[in-house]
Amino acid sequence: MTASERPIQIIPSVLPADWAAMGQCVKDLEAAGVDRIQFDVMDGNFVPNLTFGPELIKACRKYCNVKFETQLMVSQYNSETMLEQYVDASKGPNGERGVVIAHVEANTHLHRVLGRIRQLGGSPSVAMNPHTPMEMVKNVLDMVDHVLVMTVNPGFGGQAYIPTMLDKISQLRKTIDERGLTVDIEVDGGIKANWTISQCCAAGANCFIAGSGMFAYPTLKEGCDDLRRVAQEAREGKVLPTPS
Template sequence: MADYLIAPSILAADFARLGEEVDNVLSAGADVVHFDVMDNHYVPNLTIGPMVCKALRSYGVTAPIDVHLMVKPVDRIIGDFIDAGASYITFHPEASEHIDRSLAMIREGGCKAGLVFNPAAPLHHMEHVMDKLDMVLLMSVNPGFGGQKFIPHTLNKLRQARALIDQSGFDIRLEIDGGVGVQNIGDIARAGADTFVAGSAIFGQRDYKSVIDAMRAELASAR
């Protein structure tokens, strides 16, 4: 089993102080910066683009930046995020005309590639591209907004995705996003996730370190 990674979603950060917020959450023990890109078309919200990713790199952020594209179409923006310093780029299969090609573009650009599945989206799209995946991200809320409740049936889907990944023999991270907090992270890990996106649970507290420490304690007992 891969190491557990905690990936705070900057969607819930104070955007007026974004560089400082990212520094603070990384100093508090986070592993990865989760970067939500929304286009007001694929999802009903509008957030940040490659300029902000590039600005974080110029500011000095060296941690992996995990870019989740909630954008349709995806191909036009992939190159901009590669140039902006993204580490992971993930997209929704229904937002790509040619899934295999989009994944290949990401990897050819030197980034890690992943597919994202909404709560009601079937997993079958991953089966034919296992060799091109570094990450599978399961949404445990409908995408577009932070602060929503974890949808419980995602736990079964995590078990299914974990089985598919393990059967494939490829080194693919299994990430979960939406409504993740100290209270449910242990159950989520036991269902097979190894990478945990949390926005409001972390940035909604004053002391990021105590939340991340509490998450790590839950994860340690889930092993």
């Protein structure tokens, strides 16, 4: 399935949400029509910030039925010792596979971690930081359902998009298609309903993670609809130029 055949997915990150009202937030996001909800897990080691543990993610499940994804911005020790808890917390209301994303830079034994995610009932996916070349995930593409290209350095919300990641997205999509794999490409970082999502979609991505770029709208539905519209228009050939 080529990039143009894979569905466009809008996936909000809950980093900009009111953390004291996270249950209501995921309920509102589901009502807005999002495809998945991302929880950015940070342990203060792999990135200089602390966010959510598996218990918070699990607690949000009773408020909505929409799919969850968990991005493990954590050390290898955290990935391995708490992996089962994160996979379980990310599952759907009836035990459906939730997306669990391991960072290539944080895991010396990446094959083992990705294989374990699938074994535990999760949807294994891999992420790479802006400085990491596409070749670093080439040998695990047959093990994953998604590849996440970070378009900012992970650790904080509200950062500026790094436009030089487009070549990486294009290379990745070409490799996936040439090998006949069914892998989604996600992008995360500074994505807004403008030239950022437009050009990433044109390069071959189909899953778009937006935090502040979605929460900035008067309503979450307006944000979701606007992001989806700009991505769809890019797919139809209306690609927005980089602002001068």
